[in-house]
Amino acid sequence: MSTAAAEAAAAPIHVVAAALIDADGRVLLAQRPEGKHLAGYWEFPGGKVESGESAEQALRREILEEIGVRVGAVESLIRIPWNYASKRILLDVYRVDSFDGVPHSCEGQPLKWVPAAALDPAEMPEADHPVIHALALPREYLITPEPGADTDEFLARLDAALARGVRLVQLRAHRLDDAALRSLATACLARVRTAGGQLLISRRFDLVEELDLDGVHVSAAQLAELGERPVTARRWFAASCHTAAELHMAHRLRADFAVLGTVAATASHPGQPPLGWQAFGALCEQSSLPVFALGGLAPGDLGRALQCGAQGVAGISAFW
Ligand SMILES: Nc1nc2c([nH]c(=O)n2[C@H]2C[C@H](O)[C@@H](COP(=O)(O)OP(=O)(O)OP(=O)(O)O)O2)c(=O)[nH]1
Numbered sequence: 001m002s003t004a005a006a007e008a009a010a011a012p013i014h015v016v017a018a019a020l021i022d023a024d025g026r027v028l029l030a031q032r033p034e035g036k037h038l039a040g041y042w043e044f045p046g047g048k049v050e051s052g053e054s055a056e057q058a059l060r061r062e063i064l065e066e067i068g069v070r071v072g073a074v075e076s077l078i079r080i081p082w083n084y085a086s087k088r089i090l091l092d093v094y095r096v097d098s099f100d101g102v103p104h105s106c107e108g109q110p111l112k113w114v115p116a117a118a119l120d121p122a123e124m125p126e127a128d129h130p131v132i133h134a135l136a137l138p139r140e141y142l143i144t145p146e147p148g149a150d151t152d153e154f155l156a157r158l159d160a161a162l163a164r165g166v167r168l169v170q171l172r173a174h175r176l177d178d179a180a181l182r183s184l185a186t187a188c189l190a191r192v193r194t195a196g197g198q199l200l201i202s203r204r205f206d207l208v209e210e211l212d213l214d215g216v217h218v219s220a221a222q223l224a225e226l227g228e229r230p231v232t233a234r235r236w237f238a239a240s241c242h243t244a245a246e247l248h249m250a251h252r253l254r255a256d257f258a259v260l261g262t263v264a265a266t267a268s269h270p271g272q273p274p275l276g277w278q279a280f281g282a283l284c285e286q287s288s289l290p291v292f293a294l295g296g297l298a299p300g301d302l303g304r305a306l307q308c309g310a311q312g313v314a315g316i317s318a319f320w
């Protein structure tokens with residue numbers, strides 16, 4: 001193979017797609033036509049970026065051509081590198097909340113609106129499964145500090161974070177005995193659920209069903225030991241990662257999202273050399289999972305994280 005041919009073979013097909021969301025929080029899906037790759041599956045409208053076009057230009061063109069609406073502001077949601085048997089794609093998905101016109105089928109493809117919470121991976125292409133998770137996840141992920149003796153103060157801090165808008169929380173309590181952990185997790189769950197949020201527990205996947213928690217977040221060391229996904233599909237399965245190999249392992253074990261760090265230097269992990277934003281961004285781009293940036297960050301770092309292709313920012317002290 002010539003060098004040019006090898007490069008062409010190595011470059012994935014850049015596909016842009018829109019998660020078009022209406023005022024009721026429903027997402028527009030289109031059915032792929034007979035005779036094409038992934039025929040019959042329901043996809044996000046979109047198509048290939050043509051030469052000379054930016055991703056956003058391609059998105060606007062494809063959406064106008066396929067469903068006849070003019071797209072307003074767009075927000076990058078997730079970029080998914082994916083290998084099908086017959087082709088490699090980079091599925092570049094944007095969230096579109098504002099558009100002009102009523103979507104209609106311009107190319108004969110059936111369309112339907114589906115509530116975001118009811119998107120069914122079984123009827124969508126495999127590359128789209130991480131998009132379903134990205135749509136369901138917020139931009140901020142709060143990880144609690146290790147609880148001290150004062151439970152009331154801990155719960156008051158949690159209430160304050162929820163009042164500030166936090167909706168995804170990981171209870172990270174490694175030093176409590178089982179009885180105290182069960183009791184604190186139950187108290188946290190009630191508060192988080194009242195706020196319309198979701199509670200994951202650090203490491204203890206054995207407690208997820210028993211306490212009806214929303215999921216588990218495992219350490220990188222646990223990830224290496226697990227043979228399979230430790231919770232059912234209706235719970236979150238998240239993993240802490242620091243390297244490309246760990247992100248790959250998280251994907252292989254069917255994790256729903258990852259937390260990647262340490263991005264910046266932190267007082268809590270002084271020995272750990274930070275990745276920096278550039279290396280963080282490069283790892284994020286290679287991963288097909290939604291990835292939260294962690295380590296020495298504050299909620300104000302969200303913009304930077306999104307530029308790197310992250311789902312959002314995670315943190316302990318600055319978020320608590
Ligand atoms: N538009 C879109 N394509 C998707 C999604 N998920 C997914 O795997 N794909 C794949 C299917 C195709 O291989 C490729 C999209 O290309 P396309 O729609 O422009 O092309 P096509 O297969 O219709 O083929 P062509 O005739 O245009 O060459 O990306 C998705 O959600 N939306």
Ligand SMILES: [Mg+2]
Nearest residue numbers: 045046047048
């Ligand atoms: Mg298309």
